[in-house]
Amino acid sequence: MYEILEKEIFSDVTKLIVVSAPDVARKAQAGQFIVIRVVDEGERIPLTIADFDRAQGTLTMVFQEVGKSTMHLGTLRPGDALASLTGPLGRPTEIEHYGTVICVGGGVGIAPVYPIARELRAAGNHVISIIGARTKDLLFWEDKMGTVSDELIVCTDDGSYKRKALVTEPLKELLEQRDNVARVWAIGPAIMMKFCSLTTKPFGVPTIVSLNSIMVDATGMCGACRVEVGGKTKFVCVDGPEFDGHQVDWDLLLARQRIYLPEEKLAKEKFLAEHQTCAR
Amino acid sequence: MSEPIKELTTKERMAIPRHEMPRQEAMERRKNFFEVALGYSAEQAREEAERCLQCKKPTCIEGCPVEVRIPEFILALRSGDMPGAVQALKSKNNLPAICGRVCPQETQCEINCVLAKKGKPVAIGRLERYVADWELGQGVIPPELPPPTGKKVAVVGAGPAGLTCAADLARMGHQVTIFEALHAPGGVLMYGIPEFRLPKKIVLAEVNYVKSLGVELRLNAVIGKLFTLDELLDELLNEQGYDAVFLGTGAGLPMFMNIPGENYNGVYSANEFLTRVNLMKGYLFPEWDTPVKVGKKVAVVGAGNVAMDAARCALRLGTIRALEEGSELPEVHIVYRRSRAEMPARAEEVENAQEEGVIFDLLTNPVEIYGKDGWVSGMRCIRMELGEPDASGRRQPVPIPGSEFDMDVDTVIMALGTRPNPMVFTASGGLERTKHGTVVADEITGRTTKARVWAGGDIVTGAATVISAMGAGKRAAADIDRFLRGE
Ligand SMILES: Cc1cc2nc3c(=O)[nH]c(=O)nc-3n(C[C@H](O)[C@H](O)[C@H](O)COP(=O)(O)OP(=O)(O)OC[C@H]3O[C@@H](n4cnc5c(N)ncnc54)[C@H](O)[C@@H]3O)c2cc1C
Ligand code: FES
Numbered sequence: 195m196y197e198i199l200e201k202e203i204f205s206d207v208t209k210l211i212v213v214s215a216p217d218v219a220r221k222a223q224a225g226q227f228i229v230i231r232v233v234d235e236g237e238r239i240p241l242t243i244a245d246f247d248r249a250q251g252t253l254t255m256v257f258q259e260v261g262k263s264t265m266h267l268g269t270l271r272p273g274d275a276l277a278s279l280t281g282p283l284g285r286p287t288e289i290e291h292y293g294t295v296i297c298v299g300g301g302v303g304i305a306p307v308y309p310i311a312r313e314l315r316a317a318g319n320h321v322i323s324i325i326g327a328r329t330k331d332l333l334f335w336e337d338k339m340g341t342v343s344d345e346l347i348v349c350t351d352d353g354s355y356k357r358k359a360l361v362t363e364p365l366k367e368l369l370e371q372r373d374n375v376a377r378v379w380a381i382g383p384a385i386m387m388k389f390c391s392l393t394t395k396p397f398g399v400p401t402i403v404s405l406n407s408i409m410v411d412a413t414g415m416c417g418a419c420r421v422e423v424g425g426k427t428k429f430v431c432v433d434g435p436e437f438d439g440h441q442v443d444w445d446l447l448l449a450r451q452r453i454y455l456p457e458e459k460l461a462k463e464k465f466l467a468e469h470q471t472c473a474r
Numbered sequence: 475m476s477e478p479i480k481e482l483t484t485k486e487r488m489a490i491p492r493h494e495m496p497r498q499e500a501m502e503r504r505k506n507f508f509e510v511a512l513g514y515s516a517e518q519a520r521e522e523a524e525r526c527l528q529c530k531k532p533t534c535i536e537g538c539p540v541e542v543r544i545p546e547f548i549l550a551l552r553s554g555d556m557p558g559a560v561q562a563l564k565s566k567n568n569l570p571a572i573c574g575r576v577c578p579q580e581t582q583c584e585i586n587c588v589l590a591k592k593g594k595p596v597a598i599g600r601l602e603r604y605v606a607d608w609e610l611g612q613g614v615i616p617p618e619l620p621p622p623t624g625k626k627v628a629v630v631g632a633g634p635a636g637l638t639c640a641a642d643l644a645r646m647g648h649q650v651t652i653f654e655a656l657h658a659p660g661g662v663l664m665y666g667i668p669e670f671r672l673p674k675k676i677v678l679a680e681v682n683y684v685k686s687l688g689v690e691l692r693l694n695a696v697i698g699k700l701f702t703l704d705e706l707l708d709e710l711l712n713e714q715g716y717d718a719v720f721l722g723t724g725a726g727l728p729m730f731m732n733i734p735g736e737n738y739n740g741v742y743s744a745n746e747f748l749t750r751v752n753l754m755k756g757y758l759f760p761e762w763d764t765p766v767k768v769g770k771k772v773a774v775v776g777a778g779n780v781a782m783d784a785a786r787c788a789l790r791l792g793t794i795r796a797l798e799e800g801s802e803l804p805e806v807h808i809v810y811r812r813s814r815a816e817m818p819a820r821a822e823e824v825e826n827a828q829e830e831g832v833i834f835d836l837l838t839n840p841v842e843i844y845g846k847d848g849w850v851s852g853m854r855c856i857r858m859e860l861g862e863p864d865a866s867g868r869r870q871p872v873p874i875p876g877s878e879f880d881m882d883v884d885t886v887i888m889a890l891g892t893r894p895n896p897m898v899f900t901a902s903g904g905l906e907r908t909k910h911g912t913v914v915a916d917e918i919t920g921r922t923t924k925a926r927v928w929a930g931g932d933i934v935t936g937a938a939t940v941i942s943a944m945g946a947g948k949r950a951a952a953d954i955d956r957f958l959r960g961e
Contacts, residue, residue, distance in 0.1 A: 235762040414727060417746055458765075
C-alpha cells in the first residue's frame with residue numbers, strides 16, 4: 195500500500211514523488227493536503243497535493259528536505275512504500291470564475307500552486323503566474339506552470355535565472371499596471387506569504403494563502419495547528435489550509451512554527467550521523 | 475496454589491481484607507512510563523475472589539453498563555476454573571483487559587456491592603483484569619462464528635464503541651469493516667490514555683481479538699473526507715454499499731477557555747499533549763520522531779481523567795529530563811475551579827497523581843495566560859467558591875472578587891472536555907444533532923434520525939467512559955442485527 199511509483203530529483207533538497215493511493219486520488223481536489231508517515235516510528239507530516247491522477251490512482255507531492263522526516267522520505271525509491279497516508283484533508287480551493295487572477299508560487303510552494311492555477315484556468319480565469327526561488331537550482335515546473343498560465347513570470351532571488359527579483363516585486367508591478375486583478379493566491383514559505391499579503395493589501399485585492407503550521411493528527415483533534423485569522427483562533431487542518439492572507443496573524447504563525455526547532459535540529463543531526471554512509 | 479479445603483462461611487469471607495493493588499512505588503514510577511498497577515498474583519486474586527458473597531440477587535451487575543456476570547466469573551475464578559471465568563466475562567464484555575484497568579468501578583459495580591455498605595467492596599475491577607490478563611497470557615481462542623449472513627456493516631471509528639459493535643456484529647455472522655481516521659486503532663485507548671495506565675500492547679491484543687473474528691480494519695480512512703457517510707450507505711467505488719453504518723467517532727474536538735494568551739507557545743490542548751506522548755510515543759523521542767515539549771512548571775487545567783493523565787505524563791517527562799540534566803524536579807499543578815468532591819476523574823487516578831507529587835490547586839480558575847517572546851511565562855488565576863448546584867447537580871463555582879493571583883508556569887495544558895468532531899457529517903444530511911454537537915440517537919437501540927445509521931459512545935453522550943461507549947456499541951449491534959434480519 196502507498197507505494198512510491200516514481201521519483202524525480204529537482205535539486206539536492208527538492209524532490210518529487212508519485213504515490214499510489216487510488217481512493218485518495220479519487221477525492222483529491224486542488225488546495226488539499228495529505229498526511230504521511232515515512233516509517234512506523236515516524237511523525238505525521240502534512241504534504242500539499244501537487245497533482246493527482248484519478249485514472250491512474252496516483253498523487254504527486256513535491257517536498258523540500260528540511261528535517262529528519264523529509265530527509266528520510268528523500269531516501270525512499272520507487273518500489274518503497276510509505277508507512278501511512280491519510281487524506282485528502284483540508285478544504286479545497288474555492289474555484290470560481292473571478293476574471294483575472296495571479297498565482298504566486300515561491301520555492302517548494304510552486305507545487306501546490308500548480309493544480310490551483312490549472313483549475314482556475316479551466317474555470318475560465320485569465321491566469322497570471324509568478325514563480326520564484328532563491329536560486330536557479332531550486333526552481334522547477336516552469337514548463338508545467340507555463341501550460342496552465344496565460345502569462346508566466348519567473349524570477350530568482352539571486353538572479354541566477356531569468357529575472358532577479360523577489361516574487362513580491364513583479365506582483366506589485368502587476369497590481370499597479372492592471373486594475374482588473376480579482377484575486378491573488380500566494381503559496382510558499384510563511385515569510386513570503388506574509389510579504390505577498392502586505393504587497394496586495396494597499397490594492398485591496400483579496401489574497402489567499404495556504405498556511406503550513408505544525409500538525410499532529412490533521413483532523414481537527416488537537417489544535418497543534420491553530421493560528422489566528424481576523425482575531426479568531428482557527429485550526430489550519432480543518433478550517434484551512436487556505437485563508438485570507440490579510441487577516442492572518444503572521445507573527446503568531448511564525449512563532450508557532452518554531453516551537454520544536456531544537457528538537458528538529460537534534461533529530462536531524464541524529465539522522466545524518468546514522469546515514470553518513472549513504473553519502474548524501 | 476491449593477484448592478480451598480472447605481467452603482468458607484459468610485462471616486469468614488467478610489473477615490478477609492480487601493487486597494490492595496500492587497503498584498510501582500510512587501517515586502520510582504515518576505521516572506518511567508511502565509504500568510503503575512502491577513496486577514494481582516494468582517494468590518491475591520484467589521483470596522480476593524473468596525470475599526464475594528455470591529448474592530442471590532447480585533446488585534453489582536445492575537451497576538455495570540454491559541451487565542457482566544460478575545458473581546459467575548468470580549466463582550469460576552476461585553474454583554480454579556479460569557477458562558470458565560473467561561467465558562463468563564467475555565460473554566458480556568469483548569474488551570475485559572481494558573475495562574479492568576480503566577473503568578470507574580467505584581461508581582458502577584463496586585458501589586453496588588453489598589460489602590461496600592459494610593466497608594470495602596470486592597475489588598471487581600482488579601479481578602476482571604486478572605482474568606483477562608490470564609487469557610491474554612494463554613493466547614486468546616476466538617469463538618466459533620455462525621454462517622455468514624451476507625450482510626455488510628460499516629463501523630466508523632475504532633474506539634471502544636466501534637470495536638465492541640464490530641465484534642458483536644461479527645459474532646452474529648455479519649461482514650464488518652471498521653474505518654478509522656488515525657494510523658492506529660483504539661481511539662482514546664491509544665491516543666489518550668497513557669501507557670502507564672493502559673499498556674498499548676493490551677489494546678492491540680484486544681484489537682487483534684476483534685480482527686480474529688473476521689472484522690476488516692481500514693486505517694487512515696477519514697470518513698467525511700475519503701468517503702462520505704452517504705457514499706458508505708450507497709455505493710463505494712462501484713461496489714454495493716453497506717447495509718448499515720455505525721458511527722462511533724467519539725468526542726475528539728478539544729475545547730479551549732477563550733481567555734487571552736491561549737495561543738502562546740507552551741499552551742497545549744490535552745488532546746495534543748497526550749497524542750504526542752501516547753500515540754506518537756513522544757516520550758521515546760528521538761528514537762521515535764515526534765517531539766513533545768514540557769516545561770519545569772506545568773499547569774493542567776481541569777480535573778477529569780484527561781487532566782490526571784496529562785498531569786502524570788508531564789510529571790514523568792519532566793522528571794526523566796531533570797534526572798538526565800541533574801536539574802530541579804518539575805512542578806505539575808492541577809488547576810480546577812471546583813473542589814475535590816466534584817473532580818470527575820477516577821478515584822484511583824487522583825490518588826495515584828497525588829502520590830506521585832502532582833499539586834492540586836482547587837477552587838482556582840485561570841483568567842489570562844501571560845507570554846514573553848511568544849512563550850508562556852505565567853498564568854493569572856482567580857479563587858473560586860462553591861455556590862448553588864447547577865443543572866448537573868454539582869455546586870456551581872463562583873469567582874471571589876479581588877482574589878486574582880499569578881502562577882509562575884511555563885507550560886499550560888487545557889483539559890476542559892471535548893466535543894464530537896463534525897468531520898464525519900460532511901456532505902451527508904439527515905442526521906439530527908444537539909446544540910452540543912452530539913448525535914441524537916435512541917438510548918436503547920442507538921438508532922439515529924437517518925435511515926440505516928446507528929451511533930453510540932462519546933459521539934452521542936459527549937465525553938463519557940470506555941464502558942458506556944462499549945455498552946452503546948453492544949446495544950446498537952443487537953439492533954442492527956434485528957434490522958438486518960428483517961425483524
Ligand atoms: C485522556 C483520557 C483518559 C480517559 N480515561 C478514562 C478512564 O480511565 N476510564 C474511562 O472509562 N474512560 C476514560 N476516558 C473516556 C473514554 O476514553 C471515552 O469515553 C471512550 O474512549 C469513548 O469511546 P468511543 O468509542 O465513543 O470514542 P473514541 O475512543 O474517541 O474513538 C473514536 C475513534 O473514531 C475515530 N474517528 C473520529 N472521526 C472519524 C472519522 N471522521 N472517520 C473515521 N474515524 C474517525 C477516532 O480517530 C477514534 O479512533 C478517557 C478519555 C481520555 C481522552
Ligand atoms: S493538526 Fe491537530 S487539529 Fe489540526
